[in-house]
Amino acid sequence: MSPLAWIAIASLAVWGWLLLGQGFFWRTDQRLPPPAGTAPEDWPAVVVVVPARDEAEVLPLSLPSLLAQDYPGRAEVILVDDGSTDGTGTLAEELARCQGGLPLTVSRPGEPEPGWTGKLWALRHGMRLARARGPEFLLLTDADIAHEPDSLRLLVTAATGHRLDLVSQMARLRVTSGWERLIVPAFVYFFCQLYPFRWINRRRPLATAAAGGCVLLRSETAERARVPEAIRQAVIDDVSLARAVRRAGGRVWLGLADRVDSIRPYPRLGDLWRMVSRSAYTQLRHSPLLLVGTVAGLALVYLVPPVALAAGVWAGDARAAWAGGLAWAVMAGTYLPMLRYYRQPAWLAPLLPFTALLYLLMTVDSAVRHHQGRGAAWKGRTYARPEAAPDR
Structure with missing residues (x-):
């Protein structure tokens, strides 16, 4: 098999894990738990x-x-x-x-x-x-x-x-x-x-x-x-x-x-870019190694499927095309429940790779801002090196 086919199969395998092994994250059924018994007689302040x-x-x-x-x-x-x-x-x-x-x-x-x-x-x-x-x-x-x-x-x-x-x-x-x-x-x-x-x-x-x-x-x-x-x-x-x-x-x-x-x-x-980028690198603990891993992971999981499908069809690589297409289909399928929750049309689901690319760029921008000393900025305040407070 071609290297592209192997990469596409790896992406498909990751999506298989995300579908079944990541806590069914894509389901939107975790809502406020129903009452257990009767309502309190003495409501707390x-x-x-x-x-x-x-x-x-x-x-x-x-x-x-x-x-x-x-x-x-x-x-x-x-x-x-x-x-x-x-x-x-x-x-x-x-x-x-x-x-x-x-x-x-x-x-x-x-x-x-x-x-x-x-x-x-x-x-x-x-x-x-x-x-x-x-x-x-x-x-x-x-x-x-x-x-x-x-x-x-x-x-x-x-x-x-x-x-x-x-x-x-x-x-x-x-x-x-x-x-x-x-x-x-x-x-x-x-x-x-x-x-x-x-x-x-x-x-x-x-x-x-x-x-x-x-x-x-x-x-x-x-x-x-x-x-x-x-x-x-x-x-x-x-x-x-x-x-x-x-x-x-x-x-x-x-x-x-x-x-x-x-x-x-x-x-x-x-507006959305600033909302995401102000804390994305903080989520990665300001680690260049985690940044590289996150970029690579986003590329493998979200960008490889459409690229493999298009390149596989163009080059006549059936394995790459099938693996990429199936991974893209699983990706879009897991996104549909969230789109329904937000009352959005289903045709937005196949666009998730493009959205993921934007998030990848926002994360890189967050790291650049951090290393430029601009850090997390919000409403006139900048936290150049925000960290969790140590336990005492």
Whole structure:
């Protein structure tokens, strides 16, 4: 056989493993667990903590959804204005006066201390204020996340009924523009491939992760895990949070959301590019060796199948063409459930190799930015060498 045929067969073998051996990552059935028994008679107190930096554009759509939560127990919202320059805090107070609903406190802690990322600094301040209220649970949610009225009730029901310490839902991201349709479902697909939800949700987990946009966290477990102090430098804070909870003996659950949506727009390719590249190299632990391995792996898994099919047909190499075509078909088939979840047309599935190429380039760009000292940049702040905080 030709070298191309061998490479195509290797790609097909990898797809066989991904289809059956990677926790069925491609299935989208990991949703909020159904109630276990009856609803709590005495609903636990919850404080919602919202870190917000320059979020005046999205706050009118997201904050009212939190204030309008239909929760039977005691609940309130703390919004931490993280040095905004667009009047985020003032707008939040105005929305609360007009909207009513759950009580709102707006706090302004000032600039982060050295060694803290901005979001975790805001969470630290908000969680300290929340603990003074003595809640059993904290809902950590981003300022661009909109919740259906029963979202908090369903989260608490799942946590109490299944004795979970951290319940996280990956919000359904906005998919409106052409670039969002091409890139956003693949972003979640790749995340599920890296952290299969079924593996995370096992009683004996094989992976650990969370989605930072919506995290219900048991207060006692947060203190035992020293959150957020233990992860104060983390750029990928959601995964770091889940690992800290797991190290403290807590149970973690992660699934796709049906009642929680991200409303932040990413209309242009540049917007999505910055969103991915700001943390891609951090995910690889700033390792050139892991970068090379990731690029090679992406090429083998996603780029080889269409190239082998086209080259095999052109050169009359039947083995390369068949192996490449079959691998491409398996790839597209595993992507279809995610496209259905995002209500996107099936014809986008064969375009996954092109999307993977974009992600490959974003990852390389992330490494270049890191070595240029620009690191992870977000809303005017740059973390040139972000690292997880050491345990003490």
